[in-house]
Structure formats: structure tokens, C-alpha cells
Amino acid sequence: METLVPEPTPEPAERLFFQKLTLPPGAIPLSGALVTVRPSGVNVRVEPSLLAEKLGKAEGNTRLAAAGLIFSDHTWLLVSWPDSAASPDAWIAGEYTDFSRSRAYSQVSDEWYETEAVLNFRRSLVRDLLRVRGADGARIAQAERLSGAELTAFEDSLTRPTIPPAVARFWQMREHLGLPDLFDLLPVHTAPPAEIETLEFSGFGPNNFALENWPVYYEGTRGLHNGVDYMVPEGSPLIAVADGQIVPFRFLANAAERSLALRPYLPEQYRAADGSRLLSNVIVAYGHLTGDPTSQLVKVGDDVRAGQIIGTSGWPVYIREDGGTEIQSNNAHLHLEVHLVTDGTRNLGSRTPLNPLLFWSPRWIAIQARLAARSGHAPYPASGQPWGRLGFFSLGGFSYEPSSIVWNYEPTREALWPPGVYDLDGLIALAQTFAPYEA
Numbered sequence: 428m429e430t431l432v433p434e435p436t437p438e439p440a441e442r443l444f445f446q447k448l449t450l451p452p453g454a455i456p457l458s459g460a461l462v463t464v465r466p467s468g469v470n471v472r473v474e475p476s477l478l479a480e481k482l483g484k485a486e487g488n489t490r491l492a493a494a495g496l497i498f499s500d501h502t503w504l505l506v507s508w509p510d511s512a513a514s515p516d517a518w519i520a521g522e523y524t525d526f527s528r529s530r531a532y533s534q535v536s537d538e539w540y541e542t543e544a545v546l547n548f549r550r551s552l553v554r555d556l557l558r559v560r561g562a563d564g565a566r567i568a569q570a571e572r573l574s575g576a577e578l579t580a581f582e583d584s585l586t587r588p589t590i591p592p593a594v595a596r597f598w599q600m601r602e603h604l605g606l607p608d609l610f611d612l613l614p615v616h617t618a619p620p621a622e623i624e625t626l627e628f629s630g631f632g633p634n635n636f637a638l639e640n641w642p643v644y645y646e647g648t649r650g651l652h653n654g655v656d657y658m659v660p661e662g663s664p665l666i667a668v669a670d671g672q673i674v675p676f677r678f679l680a681n682a683a684e685r686s687l688a689l690r691p692y693l694p695e696q697y698r699a700a701d702g703s704r705l706l707s708n709v710i711v712a713y714g715h716l717t718g719d720p721t722s723q724l725v726k727v728g729d730d731v732r733a734g735q736i737i738g739t740s741g742w743p744v745y746i747r748e749d750g751g752t753e754i755q756s757n758n759a760h761l762h763l764e765v766h767l768v769t770d771g772t773r774n775l776g777s778r779t780p781l782n783p784l785l786f787w788s789p790r791w792i793a794i795q796a797r798l799a800a801r802s803g804h805a806p807y808p809a810s811g812q813p814w815g816r817l818g819f820f821s822l823g824g825f826s827y828e829p830s831s832i833v834w835n836y837e838p839t840r841e842a843l844w845p846p847g848v849y850d851l852d853g854l855i856a857l858a859q860t861f862a863p864y865e866a
């Protein structure tokens with residue numbers, strides 16, 4: 428363990444000890460990770476478990492250096508506790524610190540996909556896909572042992588053929604539109620120790636949330652939900668889904684809301700004459716970041732890497748009838764939108780959100796489909812609306828501009844959707860009319 432340099436702070440509660448700590452097997456090493464204990468304080472234990480013996484209590488606002496992490500019943504951080512007679516090695520639950528909001532979390536975000544809970548989930552998906560393809564037991568058992576890059580490649584090979592042909596057609600316009608690489612990261616991780624199965628979401632377009640709530644919330648958007656909602660607790664780490672830049676972008680109607688927008692780079696091979704990377708035509712917008720406290724991990728103009736923690740999820744803010752603002756603290760979730768900022772002949776700017784799932788890699792589409800199938804709240808209504816059964820890719824995008832309410836539209840055989848609402852074929856037809864993107 429390298430020696431860490433404590434940051435100078437006058438806090439009397441500061442307890443930074445940098446003895447050599449022993450990382451047990453399975454622990455993820457952390458380097459230079461400083462965490463601050465939440466006001467309630469946190470018990471210090473001899474092992475990474477709620478059942479383990481207590482060594483003492485770290486009071487609120489104590490700052491501690493964490494040398495490693497284990498995901499189990501909590502996010503256990505290895506810290507030094509010299510009060511202990513035997514060894515200074517001790518463990519605290521990271522949930523009682525600011526760890527998930529800290530830059531230190533970025534050191535473990537990649538490992539999240541390799542944690543036991545997520546691996547089990549991913550392997551169960553692979554098992555089902557193999558069964559559908561008639562694979563024998565030995566082949567399935569072999570797949571059960573995969574992890575790391577091997578598992579990712581296997582997921583990729585199994586899931587790529589299941590993507591609807593229209594999605595592939597959209598990506599054939601990649602150079603025309605100036606699209607980045609497919610995103611291979613979720614925009615949010617469930618705050619440990621929650622398992623991935625608990626991650627619920629609502630989809631884009633006419634989904635269950637919009638169906639139930641359009642008379643209240645959706646007059647201006649024709650009854651359509653303009654992003655994908657990930658139901659996660661306040662404080663959950665937000666992940667940059669691609670290499671890119673943090674840019675200014677207004678997409679939430681309420682100016683009191685906190686948000687972040689990421690403009691991914693074009694793929695590596697497209698570069699400017701001076702070798703620098705070029706920005707794509709896509710903006711990924713993360714909404715409802717107002718939290719307690721609001722995290723400020725990046726600012727406009729920052730360059731970020733795929734997988735980096737760029738902020739934390741929070742609550743929506745709404746405007747009351749008297750003009751005041753109020754936090755919806757019973758409605759924590761991430762609202763994620765994707766926009767194409769082409770200056771094509773019919774501008775697809777900030778008034779026309781696209782289906783975010785169009786931009787994810789097939790393996791993440793499959794993983795999200797499995798999450799949706801297991802959830803008690805399916806993201807799309809199967810009945811009770813005029814369009815028949817809806818799925819992830821029912822809609823490619825829609826425009827806010829026409830003011831009639833989509834729910835009042837009477838679908839016909841020729842026109843399932845009203846003008847301004849684009850199924851995938853309609854979106855592709857529209858995009859083909861744009862002037863090509865010039866890298």
C-alpha cells in the first residue's frame with residue numbers, strides 16, 4: 428500500500444491513519460480514498476459484516492482514509508482504527524459516509540459489473556439465451572463460470588442478433604448522423620449493497636408512468652415520456668456512459684432542477700487535424716440531480732471518461748401553484764434523455780428527444796429487458812391504450828412542438844402515430860433528409 432498524503436483540514440474530528448492495511452481476498456483496492464462519516468456516525472467493526480464485533484464508533488464528520496472495499500450486505504470500506512488492540516484493520520459501512528458521492532467511487536465502478544450480484548444476474552441472462560438456442564447442459568455450465576472480458580464478449584455474441592433490424596438500420600446512418608460508439612455502461616448503479624434486480628425503470632414514449640400520469644404532467648409533451656427513468660435512491664452514483672465532454676444543455680422545463688449533460692466523442696478513429704477527438708452529434712442528459720447534498724463532481728467543459736462518476740442521482744423539483752419550488756423527496760429517480768443535435772434541414776434539437784435505448788449496446792438492451800421482465804412494474808403498458816402491445820423500440824422519437832395530445836389521436840392502419848411522433852422507421856426516414864454530419 429503506498430503512503431497516502433492527508434489533505435490539510437483543521438477538523439478536530441479528523442482521523443487519518445495510513446498504516447499498512449491488509450486487503451483480504453476479494454477486496455477491491457482503493458487509492459487515496461477519503462470519506463466523511465455522515466452525521467449519524469458509523470460503527471467500526473472487525474470484519475466486513477453487520478454481524479461482526481464492534482471496535483468502536485466513528486462520530487459524524489470524521490474523515491477516514493479507505494484502503495479497500497468489499498461489496499456484501501453493505502459497501503464495506505477497509506479503514507485504519509488504531510484504538511483496536513490487535514490490528515489497526517477495521518471496517519465501516521460506506522453507506523454511512525459520502526463514499527458513493529466521492530471521486531473515489533470511480534475506482535470501483537468497473538468492478539461493479541463483476542460483483543457477485545451483478546454477475547449472477549448476467550449469467551442468468553446468458554443461461555436463458557443459451558436455453559432458447561437449445562444449448563446442452565455442459566455448454567450452459569461452462570457459461571456459468573465466465574466473468575470479465577470473456578463474459579462480456581459472450582453476452583455480446585448472444586444478444587447482438589436479437590436487436591430489431593430497424594435499430595441496426597439506424598446505426599447504419601452512423602456517419603451521416605455523427606453518432607458515438609454504442610454505450611456499454613448503465614447510466615446509474617444501484618447504490619450498494621442493493622442488487623441489480625432492484626433496479627426498475629420506465630421507458631421512453633407511452634410507458635406505464637406516462638399512461639397513468641399524462642393528464643397531470645404531460646400536457647406539453649402530448650402524453651409521452653421523453654426519457655428513461657431509473658428508480659434509484661438519492662445519492663446513487665451516476666456514470667458517464669461514454670468518453671465525452673460535460674456541456675451546457677437545457678432539457679428540463681423547470682429551471683430549479685439540477686442536471687448534467689454529456690456530449691460523447693465520435694469513435695476513436697475520427698480525429699481533428701491536430702489529433703484531438705471530435706464531439707459527436709449526441710447529448711446524453713441526466714435529470715433530477717437535486718440531492719442532499721447536490722453533488723458537484725464535474726462542471727461544464729470537463730472532459731470525462733466512460734465509467735467515471737460524474738454526479739449523483741437525486742429528486743425532481745416541481746413548481747407549486749404559488750410559484751414556490753418543492754423537492755419531490757418521495758420520487759427519487761434518474762431521468763435520462765438522449766438528443767441528437769444535428770443542424771439538419773429539420774432540426775432535431777432539444778425539442779425532439781430520441782429513445783435512449785437506441786444508443787445502448789445489445790447486451791445492455793438485453794440486460795434491461797430482463798430487468799423489465801422481472802420487475803413488478805413493467806415499463807410499457809401491454810393494454811389500455813390504442814397502439815397494441817408496446818416494447819422498447821416502439822418509438823424512436825417525438826417532437827414537443829405540435830400541441831395536440833397524443834392520447835386523443837385515433838390510430839389508423841396507415842398512420843399508427845400522429846404527426847410529430849416517430850416510430851423507428853419514421854425516425855430513420857426523417858434522419859435521411861438531414862444534411863450529413865461533417866466530422
Ligand SMILES: [Zn+2]
Nearest residue numbers: 654655656762
Ligand atoms: Zn422521467
